[in-house]
Amino acid sequence: MSEKNITAVLGGWEGYTLGTVGRFEADEVRSRAEVNLELHPIRDHARICSGCGKACRSIHDTTERWIDDLPILGADTRLLVHRARVACPGCGPKLERLDWLEPYARITTRLALSVARLCQVLPIKHVADYYGLDWKTVKTIDKAYLGRTLGPIDLDGVTKLAMDEFAIQKGHRYATVVIDPTCKRVLWVGRGRSREEVRPFFQLLGAERCKRIQAVAMDMNAAYDLEVREHCPNAEVVYDLFHVAAKYGREVVDRVRIDEANRVKDDQPARKVIKGSRWLLLRNHDNIKKEEDRVRLAELLKANRSLLKVYVLKDDLKELWDYRHIGYATRFWQQWYQRAIRSRINPLKAFARKLKGYLPGILSHCRFPLHTSMLEGINNKIKVIKRMAYGFRDDAYFFLKIRAAFPGVWR
Numbered sequence: 483m484s485e486k487n488i489t490a491v492l493g494g495w496e497g498y499t500l501g502t503v504g505r506f507e508a509d510e511v512r513s514r515a516e517v518n519l520e521l522h523p524i525r526d527h528a529r530i531c532s533g534c535g536k537a538c539r540s541i542h543d544t545t546e547r548w549i550d551d552l553p554i555l556g557a558d559t560r561l562l563v564h565r566a567r568v569a570c571p572g573c574g575p576k577l578e579r580l581d582w583l584e585p586y587a588r589i590t591t592r593l594a595l596s597v598a599r600l601c602q603v604l605p606i607k608h609v610a611d612y613y614g615l616d617w618k619t620v621k622t623i624d625k626a627y628l629g630r631t632l633g634p635i636d637l638d639g640v641t642k643l644a645m646d647e648f649a650i651q652k653g654h655r656y657a658t659v660v661i662d663p664t665c666k667r668v669l670w671v672g673r674g675r676s677r678e679e680v681r682p683f684f685q686l687l688g689a690e691r692c693k694r695i696q697a698v699a700m701d702m703n704a705a706y707d708l709e710v711r712e713h714c715p716n717a718e719v720v721y722d723l724f725h726v727a728a729k730y731g732r733e734v735v736d737r738v739r740i741d742e743a744n745r746v747k748d749d750q751p752a753r754k755v756i757k758g759s760r761w762l763l764l765r766n767h768d769n770i771k772k773e774e775d776r777v778r779l780a781e782l783l784k785a786n787r788s789l790l791k792v793y794v795l796k797d798d799l800k801e802l803w804d805y806r807h808i809g810y811a812t813r814f815w816q817q818w819y820q821r822a823i824r825s826r827i828n829p830l831k832a833f834a835r836k837l838k839g840y841l842p843g844i845l846s847h848c849r850f851p852l853h854t855s856m857l858e859g860i861n862n863k864i865k866v867i868k869r870m871a872y873g874f875r876d877d878a879y880f881f882l883k884i885r886a887a888f889p890g891v892w893r
Contacts, residue, residue, distance in 0.1 A: 495582055497527045498563065514614065515557035523566040532585055533573035540569040550589040550615065552596060558614050561590075589615070589623075598627035602886070605870045621879065628882040635669055635885075637687055642850070643717075644699040645706050646857040647675045648864055650880075651873075658683075658706075659860065659884065663699060663852055667890030668860070671881040677705045684713035692717075697850035699857075701725035702840055721843040722853040723803040730796055730833060731764045737829040738792050739763060755782060756789075763793055791825050808848045815841060863887055 501520035523529075523544060528537045544564040551559040563583070567575045582591050589597075593613070600609045601624040610620045640662050650657040650673065658680050660670045670683045684692060695714040699722050700706045707719055743756040755778075762770070762779045770776055783790040798818055805811035822834035837844075847853075867883050874880035 495521055495561075495563075497524055497529060497566075497578070497580065498522060499524050517554055517557045517559050518562065519559065520562045520564075522564050529566060529568045530579040531568050531570040531573055531576045532579040533570060533576045535579070536570065536572065538568040538570050538578075542567045542569040542575040548588070549583065550593055550613075552590070552593050553613075589619070594623050594627070597623050601627075605872070607872075621876075625876070625879045625882060628879075628886050632882060632885055632889075635686070637669065637691055640669065640687075640691065641694055641696045642698070642852060643669070643695060644852060644854050644857050645680070645703075645710075646701065646854050646861065647703070648861040650868075650877075657877075657881075659857065659864070661857060661860065661888070662890065663856055665890040666856060666860075666888060668885050668888040671884050673877055675703065675705060677709045680706065680709055681713075684709065687713075697846065697852055699850075699852035699854050701854065702729065702843075707843075718846040718850060719843040720846045720850050720852045721840055722847070722855070723800060724853065724855055724858060726837070726840075726844070727796070727800060730799065734792050734827075734829050734833050735763050735796065736760065738788055738827060741829075742786055742788055752785075756786065759789075763789065767797065788827055791827060792830055795822060795825070795830065802844065803847055803853075806848050806851070808845050811845055811848050815844075860888060 498521040501522045523541060525541075526539075528539060529541070530536070531538050544566050547563050547565050549561040549563050551561050553559055566578050568578050570576050577585050579585075584591065584594075587594070597609055597613060597615070597620055600612070601620065604612075606617055606620050606624065609615075610617045613620075642663055644661050644663040645658060647656045647658050649655070655673075656675045657671060657673045658675050659668060660680075660683055661668050670686065672679060672682060674680070687695075692714045693716055695710075695717040697718045697720050698706075698710045698714065699720045700710075702721055702725060710717055710719055739756060739760060743753050746752045746756065759778070759782050762775060762782070767779075770779065783793055795818065798821075802811060802814055802818070805814060819834050819838065822830050825831065864884055864887075867887060868874065868880070871880075871883075874883075
């Protein structure tokens with residue numbers, strides 16, 4: 483077999499031919515085999531100038547450079563490349579352009595592609611250990627690959643949005659994620675959750691596209707609400723069930739449960755039952771599968787009238803999101819509100835009055851049945867991405883990983 487054919491079989495290093503081959507077993511520190519190959523430029527091969535893109539026949543000079551390539555037969559492969567600079571009539575001495583090696587790269591294009599693909603399923607540290615590369619090299623490769631393949635965010639045709647926050651670091655440090663709920667595509671991720679920190683998304687969206695936004699699903703975050711109303715004049719804010727129910731659980735169920743437990747502090751058995759009933763009271767009734775838990779809940783509600791009221795009103799409140807007619811939903815809300823006010827339970831009355839101010843956003847669900855449960859699933863996946871990497875120090879890289887995980891499911 484000729485040298486040209488051997489080169490094609492082993493690596494396909496276009497424009498170069500295989501010279502000296504050396505092999506040695508790894509030392510005790512690396513404990514891995516390694517193959518060294520020497521590549522020389524083929525004299526009569528037409529070369530492309532990296533400056534103007536024209537073919538050149540003349541070589542100005544060559545320089546030696548060690549390059550990492552994909553493993554051969556299970557051994558790490560290193561190439562000693564005699565890299566050519568062409569004598570371009572128009573540009574002068576210029577490094578030649580190669581499909582398999584970037585101008586100043588220390589690894590081949592195919593190794594970089596393999597590293598980037600493996601980074602989609604494994605942490606950087608594991609990929610670096612697998613290929614025997616530096617951690618920073620692998621991170622740089624993956625970040626460049628994501629930026630190149632994802633490209634700019636396409637915001638054309640977006641008419642609905644969903645916004646939510648997620649914890650990015652300890653110490654109440656958050657980031658905001660914006661998605662297109664129609665296709666589960668992450669549109670934007672930015673650090674923070676204040677008006678100033680989410681404003682760059684609306685600036686990126688632009689005035690014309692902002693006018694086309696019909697609805698935005700969110701929790702009861704005043705910063706999101708105000709920023710949407712300022713930039714998207716035709717959009718309706720939609721408050722989803724998940725966050726309202728969670729808020730009810732914290733401000734009403736937990737508060738009443740603690741008050742009732744303190745009221746019977748002299749009766750330790752009763753106090754213990756009430757204090758240990760938190761998750762029974764917060765869970766949906768249909769999700770309580772164990773018979774013993776159902777019996778415990780029934781006995782608790784039968785023995786405590788206040789807990790019974792807040793539990794029943796909690797389930798009734800969720801029915802508000804089942805309506806698709808604003809008139810019927812408004813009538814249901816008025817009935818629920820009157821029951822809450824007449825309950826004589828202060829935490830419940832305070833919650834009902836506070837929720838009344840958010841009623842337009844709740845009733846918007848009748849026209850735009852959006853919710854952020856999809857975002858909660860995305861937030862869980864974000865936690866997994868962050869945990870796999872043991873955290874990220876580069877926000878731009880982290881946000882690219884999030885975008886890559888949710889490119890959109892088009893129907």
